[in-house]
Amino acid sequence: MNVLFAIIWKELKDALRDRRTLMTALFSSLLGVPLLLLIFSTVLSQVESQEEKRVVLAVGMQYAPQLENFILRQGYQIKTAPVDYEAKSRSKEIDQPVLIVPPDFENKLGSGIKVNLEIAYDTSNRTAEFGVRPLRRLLDSYTQELTLMGLTMRGISAELLQLVEVKEHYLQKPEERKTSVTEMLPMMVLMAIVIGGMYSAIDTTAGERERGSLEPLMMNPVSGWQLAVGKWSAVALVGMGVAILTIASFFPSQWMIRNDTLRAEFQFSLKDACGFLVVLLPLAASVAAMQIAVALDCKSYKEAQVRNQIVSMFIPFVSLIPIMFPGREPAWFQWIPVLAQNQMMNQVLKGESLNTLAVTIALLVCVGITGVSLAYIAQKMRKVVMN
Template sequence: MLTIFRKEIKDALRDRRTLMTALLSSLLGVPLMLFIFSTVLSQVESQEEKRTVLAVGIEYAPQLENFILRQGYQIKAAPVDYEAKSRSKELDQPVLLVPQDFEKKLMTGDKAILEVAYDSNNRQAEFGLRPLKRLLEAFTQETTLMGLTMRGISTELLQRIEVRERRLQKPEERKASITEMLPMMVLMAIIIGGMYAAIDTTAGERERGSLEPLMMNPVSGWQLAIGKWGAVAAVGMGVVVLTIFSFFPSQWLIKNDTLRAEFQFGIKDAIGFLMVLLPLAASMAALQIAIALDCKSYKEAQVRNQIVTMFIPFVSLIPILFPGREPAWFKWVPVLAQNQMMNQVLKGEVLHPLTVGMALATCVLITVICLMYIAQKMRKVVMV
C-alpha cells in the first residue's frame, strides 16, 4: 500500500495539469472572491457617500431643491442625452426627473409624481438608486408632516406606535452575510482539486497502459484501492489546507472596512474548517476514484466527475427550500452539512461536537463503501 501510495503521489506531482489545477483552485479562488466582494461593496458605499443629485427640471420644485441642499447634497443638471449616456454606462448615477406641474400639485394637495431614471444594466447607476430614493422619502415625510401641522393636526397622531428592533444575536457572533458564497467556493476547490488526480490514477493509467503492469504485482484489490485512494486523498487534503490558509493573506486584499469587520478569520476558525473539510476531502477522493474506475478514457472519466461536481451548487441551495429552522436531516447530507458548519464558523458560532461527529460518520461510511467497490472492481476492470 505504501509503495502504491508513493508511486501515485509522484505521478500526481509530475502531472502538471493536476498540480496547476490544485494550486490555482486552492490559492486563487478565495482571494479572488474576497477581492470581488470588496470591490462591489466599495462601489455600493461610494454611491451611498456621494452627495450629488443629477436632476432634470429641478427649477420646477423649489421646495424639493431647498430640502436636498439642506441635507448637504449638491444638485447638478443632468446632461440632455442622459438616457443614451446611462445605457452606455458613461453616467454612473440615476437621474431625478421633475415634471413642470410638480410644485402646483404639491400646493393644491394633489398627488405629485417624481421619476428616477436609470438603466438596469448600469450597475453603478443602480447602486445609487437606494440613497436617492431614501432622500426623496425623507422629503415626502417632511412635506406630509408640515401639511398636517399647517392644518392644526398633531403629527404625533401618525406616530402613536414606535417600533424598535431587538437583535438576538450574541455579542461574540459575527455577521457573514456577504461571505456566504465562500463555503461553496471552498467546496468546489476541494472537488476540482482532487478530481484530476482521481481520474489520472484510474482512467489515465488505463489509457496510458500503465495499469496492467501494476496488476502483475502480487497485491490484493484492497492494497491497490487503499494505496490509490490515499494518494488522491492526500492531494485533496492538501488543497483543503492550502485553501484554508489562503484566507489569511486574502484578508490583506480587503480594502472595504465593512467587509473587513465582518470577515475575521483566525487560527481558531481555520481549525474548525479543517475539522469539517478534511473528512469530506477523503470521502470525495474515494467517490471520484469509484466513478472514474469503469471509464475507458480520460475524457469519459472527466465528464462523469464533472456531472457530480455540478450537483454541489444545487445541494448548497437546498436550505432555500426550507426557510426558518433547518431540518435535522441536513446534518447527515454530505456537502450540505459542511456548508452549514462553515457558515457557523464564519459567523463566530461554536461547532457542536455531535454535529461534527454526524458529518464525520457520513464521510467514513461513503469512504468505506467506495473502497469496497474499488477493491472488488479494480482487477476486473483491467481485464475488460
C-alpha cells in the same frame, strides 16, 4: 505494508508530476478565496461610495424649488443631468440614477394633487442602481417633511399619526455579521476540494488505463484492496492538501480586502482554521474515494472527466437546499454530505462552536462513503483491466 506504501508513493509522485493536476490544485486553492473576497469588497465599496456620494443628478429641478431647497439643506449638491442621460446610463458614462421632475410639479403640489417623481436608471448599470436606495431615502424624507408641514398649518399635531413607533431589535451577534457578505466562502472551499482532487483521481484510473500503464501494475502480487487503498490515499492526500492550502489562503486574503467595513467584520482566526479542517478533511477523503469509483469504469480520460464534472454539480445544488427551509434547519441536514459541512462552516464563520454530535455524524457519513467506495474499487480494479 511495504507494498501499500510503495503504491501510495508511486501514485503520489504521478499526481504531483501531472501539470494539469498540480496547476488545478494550486489555482483552485490559492486563488479562489482571495478573488472572491476581492470581488465582495469591491462591490461593497461601490455600494458605500454611492451611499456617501452627496450629489443628485436631476432633470427639471427648476420646476420644484421647494424640493431643491430641501435637497440643498441636507448637504447635497444638485447637478443637471445631460440631455442624453438615457444613452449615457446604458453606456455607463454616468454612474448615478437621474431624478426626473415633471413641469407641473409645483402646481399640483400646491393644489394638493398627487404628483409623481421618477428615478431613471439602466438596470444593467449596477453602479447607478446602487444609488437608487439613498436617493429614495432622501425623497421619502422630503415627503415626510411636506406631510408634517401640511398638518402643522392645519393645526393638527403630527404626533397623532405616530402614536406607535416600531423599532427593530437585532438578535444577531456582532460577530455573525461577517457571514452576511461571505456566505459563499464555504461553497468556494468545497468546490476547490472537489476540483483540486478530481484530475488526480481521473489520472490514476482512466488516465493510466488510457496510457496502458495500469496493466503492468496489475502484474505485481498485490491485492485489489491494496491497489484501492494505495490509489485512494494518494488522491485523498492531494484533496486534503488543497483543503489546507485553501484554508491557509484565508489569512493573506484578509490583506486584499479593499473595504474597511468588510475588513473589520471578516476576521479569520487560527481557531476558525482548525474548525474548518475538522469539518473538511474527512470530506476530502470521502470525495477522493467517490471520484476514483466514478472514473474507474471509464475507458478514456475525457469520459472520466465528464462523469466527475456531473458529480461536481452536486455541490451547488445541495448548497441551495436550505433556501427551501427558510425557518429552522431540519435535523436531517446533518446527515447529508456537503450540506452538513456547509452548515458547520457557516457556524464557524459566525463565531459559534461546532456541535460535537454534528461533527461526529458528518465523520461517520464520510467514513461510510469512503468504505463503500473502496470496497467497490477493490472489487472492480482487476475486472476493469481484464475488459
